[in-house]
Amino acid sequence: MKQETPPAAGTPAEAEWVEAELVRGMLRTQRATQWASLVLIPVLVAVLWADARHGPLIAWGVLALAVAGARFGMLRHYVRAVRTRPAVEQVTYFRRWRLIWPLSGLVWGVATALYFDRASLADQYICWLILAGVAMFSVNSLSMQLRSMRGYLTALAATALAVVLWRLGVERQLQGPSYHWWLLVLLLLFWQVLHVAGQRLHQTHRRNFELQFRNNQLIESLTRQTQAALDAVEIKNRFLASAAHDIRQPVHALGFYADWLGSEPELVHELAPKIVESTKAVNRLFDSLFDLARLDSGKIKLTIEPVDVPRLLHELELQYRPLCEAKGLAFRVRTLPGTVLSDPILLQRIVGNLISNAIKYTQKGGVLVAARRHAGGLAIEIWDTGVGIAPVHQREVFREFYKVPSHAGTEDGFGLGLYIVGRLTQILGHPLSLASRPGQGTMFRLVLRPTDPRAATERAVASVARMLPERPEAAGAA
Numbered sequence: 001m002k003q004e005t006p007p008a009a010g011t012p013a014e015a016e017w018v019e020a021e022l023v024r025g026m027l028r029t030q031r032a033t034q035w036a037s038l039v040l041i042p043v044l045v046a047v048l049w050a051d052a053r054h055g056p057l058i059a060w061g062v063l064a065l066a067v068a069g070a071r072f073g074m075l076r077h078y079v080r081a082v083r084t085r086p087a088v089e090q091v092t093y094f095r096r097w098r099l100i101w102p103l104s105g106l107v108w109g110v111a112t113a114l115y116f117d118r119a120s121l122a123d124q125y126i127c128w129l130i131l132a133g134v135a136m137f138s139v140n141s142l143s144m145q146l147r148s149m150r151g152y153l154t155a156l157a158a159t160a161l162a163v164v165l166w167r168l169g170v171e172r173q174l175q176g177p178s179y180h181w182w183l184l185v186l187l188l189l190f191w192q193v194l195h196v197a198g199q200r201l202h203q204t205h206r207r208n209f210e211l212q213f214r215n216n217q218l219i220e221s222l223t224r225q226t227q228a229a230l231d232a233v234e235i236k237n238r239f240l241a242s243a244a245h246d247i248r249q250p251v252h253a254l255g256f257y258a259d260w261l262g263s264e265p266e267l268v269h270e271l272a273p274k275i276v277e278s279t280k281a282v283n284r285l286f287d288s289l290f291d292l293a294r295l296d297s298g299k300i301k302l303t304i305e306p307v308d309v310p311r312l313l314h315e316l317e318l319q320y321r322p323l324c325e326a327k328g329l330a331f332r333v334r335t336l337p338g339t340v341l342s343d344p345i346l347l348q349r350i351v352g353n354l355i356s357n358a359i360k361y362t363q364k365g366g367v368l369v370a371a372r373r374h375a376g377g378l379a380i381e382i383w384d385t386g387v388g389i390a391p392v393h394q395r396e397v398f399r400e401f402y403k404v405p406s407h408a409g410t411e412d413g414f415g416l417g418l419y420i421v422g423r424l425t426q427i428l429g430h431p432l433s434l435a436s437r438p439g440q441g442t443m444f445r446l447v448l449r450p451t452d453p454r455a456a457t458e459r460a461v462a463s464v465a466r467m468l469p470e471r472p473e474a475a476g477a478a
Helices: 012-048 054-082 087-096 100-110 121-142 146-171 178-263 265-297 309-326 344-360 417-428 453-467 472-477
Strands: 305-308 330-334 339-342 366-374 377-384 432-437 441-447
Touching (some): 012 054, 012 087, 054 087, 054 100, 100 121, 100 146, 121 146, 121 178, 178 265, 305 309, 305 344, 309 330, 309 344, 309 366, 309 377, 339 344, 344 377, 344 417, 417 432, 417 453
Antiparallel strands (some): 305 339, 366 377, 377 441, 432 441
């Protein structure tokens, strides 16, 4: 069994899946963060109500609520319409709204102008704590998307620093108290610490999703290998069941004739041909079953090369003319010069099975094997004057173990010949058609289209896959 390995790290499929999971993970946490922001906005307004001018404070509160509402709307639309869409669409939707997070950071940074060096120290302390909490919330909730987190922190910190520097450099002319400068340093340090923490948290999230993706691939690979082992057992069971299906009758006949010969040895001349026929039946069955086993196991080997059609038909004539004449039937061959790209052994097996089938079901008249021009190429036709096949059975005769009811000759058949022919013609890409009239005969036409080696190999694999029982998960995926 060929060992399957999960995809190498960094494949496009992995990158796409991980990116989509990072988007999903971030947007899942945003709803709780949004409710926290909605609570903190009125808290900040209430803390500064006695210290700040009401006009700017109310304006800031309205702006903050508007941005928070826009984020709520975006998240609501994501949950309702985008969350179940393919990964690419989710990532595209997120990128369309990515600037809303830096805008939120900008709004919270602007709040610094309402309280820094304007409110009481106690109120300023509370407001700085709120700002620090909002920044830390952003690291936790936005770290799955590094660019969004950096944009949020940069907008918030840069705006707060700009307010502080304006107040110290322009309004106070560098004459403010010393703790203002320490506050400036702390802002810079806090900003950098949050950046580093967010980057490390992002790397942790990304590694976790990459490991999850590879674990899923490994599980799928192991599942496929396990199923391949079960399929191999199924193929073996099919082979054993096929062997037991029809071998019973000729083996029982052999035992019966052997017992009869033992009790009445004078009947040797009468019983010997019947023993020979039963032995041949067993051999034919095993030949068919081994062909079937090779088909069902995918062990059939293709050798695609130019095949000389006249030579092929001549070899088949040498093989089947004696059988035909032994039944008192005429055997005629009509050929045309030409070659076809195919597998010579499988093609001979196909045409040979069709000729054998024609001889078996023909009691008078004869069999004609002819090569004729067809749509710019060659076709091989096998005509007989046998029992024919009713229209209701013409599709069924290619089924495994199917025998036409009430047909003379089917009692010693196994229902595998045309089934194997149908499988082989499909693999080689040679269309096979059937025309028949009950009581008048049958014609099989094999169109010798050139066989593409790669396509033939793919059809052989697909032929094996169709023989295996369909699993519910496979049907659901389809």
